[in-house]
Amino acid sequence: MCIPSSDIRVSDLIIIEKNQRVPADMVLLRTTEKSGSCFIRTDQLDGETDWKLRVAVDTTQRLPSMEEMLEIDACVYAEEPKKDIHSFIGKFTRHDGDGAEDPLNIENTLWANTVVASGTAIGIVIYTGRETRSAMNNSEARSKVGLLDLEINQLTKVCVAAVVGLALVMILVKGFDGPWYRYFLRFILLFSYIVPISLRVTLDMGKMVYSWMIQQDKDIPGTVVRSTTIPEEMGRVVYLFSDKTGTLTQNEMVLKKLHLGSVSYSSESFVEVKNHLKSAFTPGATPVAPGAAGAFPGGPCAPQHGDPCARGCPGVLLSAIM
Known part of the structure; x- marks a missing residue:
């Protein structure tokens, strides 16, 4: 039952x-x-x-x-x-x-x-x-506000302060004769177009559009946009931290690029790296000249001709590539 x-x-x-x-x-x-x-x-x-x-x-x-x-x-x-x-x-x-x-x-x-x-x-x-x-352990959901919205709020405050300041300047230029407060309100109304009232509506419509585009992107199938207020925050990401369970990486760690000193090797040039390492560790082979294409920069990890350990670093790389 x-x-x-x-x-x-x-x-x-x-x-x-x-x-x-x-x-x-x-x-x-x-x-x-x-x-x-x-x-x-x-x-x-x-x-x-x-x-x-x-x-x-x-x-x-x-x-x-x-x-x-x-x-x-x-x-x-x-x-x-x-x-x-x-x-x-x-x-x-x-x-x-x-x-x-x-x-x-x-x-x-x-x-x-x-x-x-x-x-x-x-x-x-x-x-x-x-x-x-x-x-x-359930906490109340809080409304997330993106950094762009906070910046727009600050910009709006600055614009309102500018409107009031310009209205005061115009009153000072005209003088306080007569019903000056009426003129003050009139100047505020005239300068109120400085405040971007329609900007908020335009941004909300834009967020809805590119949130829909994210969900329809064929390169990231199954993506669901749960908040239309913060998608633009992805463009501000500088550091991305992933936990050990593979929530973001799906446990698929693929080597994309290798940096050795000032030289960078991508996955397309790994064959060239492999050949240089073989020549560096082959007895009697001519070592790669420093500064040549594909050569390792000088330093503690630079391959030394005739040294089987090569200070440890390239040997590890060679075993990984082999």
Whole structure:
């Protein structure tokens, strides 16, 4: 029987099939795997794609059948809700039979929004709603403002100040005779065209157009523009940092260019580099003249004729190319 997540209460027993999402924070009581453990995917919780191992409570896993698990008298102690998804302290206590007690830790938990990747899991709900780890780690989305918008705001302030300043200058030139404040307002209206009111609308329309063009670009299929306020920030990127999981690189690191001193070699000239290295390390070969095409610049890594180590640097490069 399937029920909505909103109807789940603490102490409910939930059966989670393979590839189903966990609806609430639970303690794993039993699994269909013979090892008494199962794997879960936590990419929606912590961004990691590696499967994580979860172990069922030993007391309930050793029961002959699931029906007997429904007949035992037991309770689960769980700590107060908190944000930390990497730690948990609890205890499973059985009041009948031998009165067994099993300490609980993070390996016995199934957090909400994780996915069971192997077998079928049976767990008892310990946190629901806003008390779940995933809900407590969700922060309110903030509106992102691009640097261009901030610069336009500053420019608009400067233009408004210029309008007021010009109006004051005109009043000083005309004099304060008569209803000068009316003339002051009139000059402000006349100079108000300095403020680029339509610029904001024009920029928003332009952002919508090139956001659509980014999504339609055949060189980057599957790209989704989630914010039309900051695409122009990509043109301001100077340094790009990528984490070790390959989120940006897709784990495909390809050597594009090699810099040795003041000389640069691209992938197209690697054959030439290979030939020069072979000639430099071949006994009796004529060394490449310094400054010649493809020659290595002088320095601690420059190839030395007759030196098999060549101070370490080109030898490493040669083995990499070979």
